[in-house]
Amino acid sequence: MSRIAICQIRGRFPTSTGTITTMQELNHIRIAERLDLLTELSVELGSGHDVDSLLERILLVAKGMTGADGGTLYRPSADGRQLCFHISVNDSLGLRLGGASGAAVDIPGVPLYDAAGEKNLASVAAYAANFGQSVNIEDVYQADVFNFSGMRSFDQHYGYHSQSFLTVPMTDHEGELVGVLQLINAKDGESGAIHAFSSTDQRFIEALAAQGAVAITNQRLILQLEQLLESLVNLINIGIDEKSPYTGRHCQFVPELTMLLAEAVHDTESGPLAEFRMSEADRKELWLAGLLHDCGKITTPVHVVDKATKLETIFDRIGMIDTRFEVLRRDAELAALRAQCGGADPAGCAAGLAARLAQLDGDRDFLRQANIGGEGMAAADQQRVREIAAYRWRGPDGGEQDFLSAEEVANLTIRYGTLTEAERKVINNHIVVTIRMLEALPWPKHLQHVAEYAGGHHERMDGKGYPRGLVKAQMSVQARVMAIADIFEALTARDRPYKKGKTLSESLRILGNFSLNGHIDPDLFDIFIRRKVYQAFADKNMDPRQIDAVDEALIPGYRP
Known part of the structure; x- marks a missing residue:
């Protein structure tokens, strides 16, 4: 008889250290290991930002914690009428659907309600979701409470044998359904025999599901807040657009051009800006700053913003x-x-x-x-x-x-x-208002530079800009990028009341002179031309009649 078998008969088991321990001590060790795993997962869930990755991690940890052969994680549909297969894995079958690396899930959802609108009690997953209760079944082929016809069809199709099921609902702090976690066939670690999920298994998975639901809810709330913030920003731009249709296009195109140039700088591997890199959080911050860069114009009088002729006020005098x-x-x-x-x-x-x-x-x-x-x-x-x-x-x-x-x-x-000098001061004051508005907001840490990026697009490298008279060394790369985007879009804009949009070559000539006279960053201007950022923007947004041939060798301040 083998050593492990003898130890099991006598009630003592070998451990990884070689010492022999009792069954009670072994259970304590296993519980401690699970608690450690649960703690580690809590930390991971708290630091994760991708809901899909969080869900996959929850399912895999639950499966490993209980020794389950397979598992499925359901998410409620947008209308709350059914449970959708989100991730499904099975070790014996080598099956992996959904998640970060799995194949697309093409399985019909589980209805939460029947045709009469009553709660679906036939499906174990729907039952757990509808009543917020865990369901632990030792052998599904011996159970007659739920409808397992779908499971039986699965077994017949794949030559599999489903036996023990543990289904646990995932609900948030308000009792709203976040998902349903279902584990299949708890397996003995030594023999591989299928057995029922224990009450300890159930309690740990319930704790895991609760933690997972909180983490997912937090991420969902963060996403909703981000969407709300961006919607409020768009609301401000809509207000500016309705107030003056001549600036609405500018409010949308400057962030787009800013990101085009910033990405080109990010991809640059040589030169003075080779070290510049952006994370996804950095990109969101810069995009938001671009959307808000002219938010102060909401306070600028319409007759000044839209002044098409020198004598125009409410009307052209x-x-x-x-x-x-x-x-x-x-x-x-x-x-x-x-x-x-x-x-x-x-x-x-x-x-x-x-x-x-x-x-x-x-x-x-x-x-x-x-x-x-x-x-x-x-x-x-x-x-x-x-x-x-x-x-x-x-x-x-x-x-x-x-x-x-x-x-x-x-x-x-x-x-x-x-514009008269007085009116120009009124226009220029929009950036002061922009900074004051943005600095008054309680920005979270990952958005703390929004005011600086948005408020610096009228500064110059030589310190002759406004409102603070900053020089290049005092400005972030992002603010300098936005300055170029703001000028180029203004030069090419064809919807201004006081001028026609300039051609592409003429705009680049003016921008090139700006790079020589200390107005804009010459290093960024070099990337703007070398990476043909101007062309990508022009092809998408400029009037084709403005897009003429560009000889880069003739652009001031640029060396091909």
């Missing part, structure tokens, strides 16, 4: 100036008629009137053109606006006044774009 020209034309005609009535030469009066009307028409056309913002207004044109402003006209009150007010002159002589 160029029409009021046209009316004044009509008054001057009328006054010129009246003056000519009075002169003729006073005996002046009619031909001379007609010629003088024609010249005056031509001058007024020319001035009117000039002011209409000056009202349109451009890349730069010549000093001579600014002076001509001031000369026209000195014309006198009789207003509705009958009194004479300057043709243009000081405020109108200030707007019509704007050198670049359509």
Whole structure:
């Protein structure tokens, strides 16, 4: 008779250390081992972030803890009407479905309710789910309480013999069903004989299921909070979009372009940025910062954000100036008629009137053109606006006044774009508001850089940016990436009220000059061109009419 058999007869067993112990002591050792395993799993469940991996780990630990030959983990369907096979494993059959490395599960779910809407009591898994109770069956072929026709078909198909079953529901702290854990055929570790799951097995698996349900619920809540946060961010962008359709596209495209460039930097293996790497958490943080980079614009007045012409406020006041020209034309005609009535030469009066009307028409056309913002207004044109402003006209009150007010002159002589210095400060203030809004939020640790990334996209490498005048060394790579994305999208945007979208080559030329004059990071600009980030963005989002041929050798600040 073998040594192990003799020891078993006498009630003593060999251990891994070679000493002999009693059956009671062996049970204590096994319980201690299970407690250790349960503790280790608790730590793993607390640190895991992938629900599918957590579920697979729970099933495999439960199977190993009880010596089960197989196991299945069910998840409730989205509508809560049935249990879906999520993971199924069986050692004897070499079966592995679902989970991280298993084949896709193509098995019909288990209904939780019958056709009449009553709870399904025929299925052991549905019973455990519906009543929140564990079910421990010694031999399913001897049990007549549940319908095991599906199991019998399985056995017949695979040449398998199911015997002992342990089914345990997984519920969260509110009693909501998270899943159902089912183990099949507890096996003796020495002989391989199938036996019933013990009451100790059941208690440990119930404890495991409870821990697993808490971990899964926590991860689900975290995911829901992340989704809620992103939805709130999108809600802010929708508000900005509804307020000004010209910025909604920008709020969506800047984060997209930011991630394209950041991924290109992540993949770079040489140069000054070769050490830059991002984790998935880093990517989520940067994406969120991109979505929020202009959230402060929700406080910017619409008439400033959407100012398409220099004289636009609630409406374009160029029409009021046209009316004044009509008054001057009328006054010129009246003056000519009075002169003729006073005996002046009619031909001379007609010629003088024609010249005056031509001058007024020319001035009117000039002011209409000056009202349109451009890349730069010549000093001579600014002076001509001031000369026209000195014309006198009789207003509705009958009194004479300057043709243009000081405020109108200030707007019509704007050198670049359509914004006055005061309005530009209002626009620039959006980044101050953005930072203040974001810094006021209690960001969790993995999102603590959102305000810094989002608030730095108007800073310059030479310290001449705003609002804080940071230099390159004071800025993160992510903030510098977003600065390039913000500028490039603005250059190529075709939906701005004050300009047309520039061509791809023209935008790259301007961006290249920015890399030379200390505006943007030249190292990032090099990757932007070398990895053709600009092309990937253009092909997806730019108007095809803007996408012209690009000769990278001609781009300022770039060496092919």
